[in-house]
Amino acid sequence: MQWCIARWTCATIAVLAMPAASSQILDNFFDGSQLQEIRLTMNPADWAMLKQNYLADTYYRCDFEWQGIMVKNSGIKSRGSGSRNPIKPGLGIHFAEYNPSQSFLGLQSLVLRNFAQDASMIHERLTMEMFQRLGLLYEREVHAKLFINDAYVGLFLAVEPLDERFTLTHFGESDGYLYEFNRIAQPYYFNYLGDDPALYVPAPFEPKTNEYAPQPEKIRDMIHDMNFSSDADFPVVMQKYLDLGSFVTHVAAEEFLSETDGLMDHGMDNFYLYRRLADNRFVFLVWDKDETFAATDLDIFWGTDQNVLMHRALAIPEIRQRYLEALLEAAQIAGGAGGWLEQEANRMLDQIRNAVIADPSRVCPVGDLGLQPCPLELFETQEGWLATFGEHRTAFVEGAVVAAGFSMPSPLLKPGAAMNPASLVAQLTPGSLARIDAPLSVSETTLAGQLPLPRELVGVSIQIGGQAAPIASISSSGAVVQVPWEVVCGTASVVVQDQSTTLNTISVEVRPSSPGIFAVTHADGTLVDATHAAESGETVVVYATGLGAAVVSQTSGEAPSGLVLLKSQVSAFVRGLPAPVSWAGLSPALVGLQQVNIEIPAGVPSSSTVALQFMMLGEMGAPYALAVR
Secondary structure, three states: OHHHHHHOHHHOOOOOOOOOHHHOOHHHHOOOOOOEEEEEEOOHHHHHHHHHOOOOOOOEEEEEEEOOEEEEEEEEEEEOOOOOOOOOOEEEEEOOOOOOOOOEOOEOEEEEEOOOOOOOOOHHHHHHHHHHHOOOOOOOEEEEEEEEOOEEEEEEEEEOOOOHHHHHHHHOOOOOEEEEEOOOOOOOOOOOOOOOHHHOOOOOEEEOOOOOOOOHHHHHHHHHHHHHOOOOOHHHHHHOOEOHHHHHHHHHHHHHOOOOOOOOOOOOOOEEEEEOOOOOOEEEEEOOOOOOOOOOOOOOOOOOOOOHHHHHHHOOHHHHHHHHHHHHHHHHHHOOOOOHHHHHHHHHHHHHHHHHHHOOOOEEEOOOOOEEEOOHHHHHHHHHHHHHHHHHHHHHHHHHHHHOOOOOOOOOOOOOOEEOOOOOOOEEOOOOEEEEEOOOOOOOOEEOOOOOOOOOEOOEEEEEOOEEOOEEEEEOOEEEEEOOOOOOOEEEEEEEEEOOEEOOOEEEEEOOOOOEEEEEEOOOOOEOOOOOOEOOOOEEEEEEEOOOOEOOOOOOOOOOOOOEEEOOOOEEEEOOEEEOEEEEEEOOOOOOOEEEEEEOOOOOOOOEEEEEEEEEOOEEOOOEEEEEO
């Protein structure tokens, strides 16, 4: 497989037809290329009561339906804080409220936002896409028309919930400590409230997991050290609690998008904290971003002096540099006039415009009257504002960063430069291969040529999440490395050292699994392609990366010794049909590759190219174009 790794051409993924409705997956529901429709059936009197008592958290029964998938006897309630209103309530759907065994495509619940603070109806979804492109953790979201008893009640934003399923798919664990931050009476900036753990949990940090043993002393200890460690000790002391680089990148994303109701608000708001069991460190999770895009000239250091953590982090030269780099990275993603941000805003607005016009319950702040029926002209005004926001905000931020004394390094590591080399998705997995696109000073391709893989090759070294990555190959356009097994899932920094030059740092999301397929062979080793297609009933060998941990601990840079099984179960699907898996493990004698033996199921059309996909931890990997005869 070394030829495949070195050349990367085998990683090209075709755009393939979606699986049949019986094989729908969560990614299909959150497919942002189309406007979704959700249909609820419930007692009309219950719907009227929910709107009338919109401040209550009372559940009512409903049947939930999406594209033929029905979850009967689900629970529905009004939800939100400042967005609650009787005109268009924000809604929470709890599929297991009356039947604990129920779920919808693996979800126990679903949030339906009502856009009560956002007349454009796209602020939050754009924000989540920016977080994704910056390599930060984010929730999947999609616009959906909601029908209740076949009557259109309005456009909503369906939001992936932050819960045990989310932590399992993003961190590989479902039993860590998840807290939602809620405002308290006085503005809060991570200041120390006292020694009593009850001053921190359940308010302002409300436990969402481990509610009966939330370990509030862990939050108290972090905030104590955040406030009272000396300037000299602060970087080392905080390192045991969280990754400062990832934190300031999160803040940079909010600041670029002019968030006035987030981490740097007049009293923090709209985030979750998750403490990983893997390393007992806290991770910030973004939440509720409908008040972004406030101003094109918002100071890039707005609110940072008040926030204890951010103020002290920016006093560290390396962290301040990381913050400014992240701001410029966001500006590069936005792209200025005609760039990605403008194009994506226009695409979303085109997608939802008719649904907004027809929405009978639009609601938004109107003057000093609070939440009122939202005039259509406010939506149209926001359209115009968003059309030019990217251009003006990018120019302002770039100028402000330069004025802050920062100069962009050259050559440049671009956003999204770290990816799975098989799927080309900007997600990495511990122990698997990573492709790093970077302009390097070497003149020719160099393969490592030996095991264990070296941590430096022809003067180039790469760190992922603070760990030196074993290097498989180096070329003038980048490198292929193994993500060290020691890297913890979440947001990780990528640092490239080329001779004496250190490129700018970028972030990448690291997940417990993110399957990508390189190639498929017949049992005799012949490559499956259009000339030598697979056939129903045949067992083929799939070479992949991103399938996660093994049942036995492995050493980074070393090939596995013997046959080593994967820790998590792998399910395979060919054109949406289950394909039996007879073996799934690490590829013997190869670093960073996994091997899965599957049987091509009956029912796959002959003389066709179909999607082969792996599912792990309830999430489907990228499709691979498989030829079948």
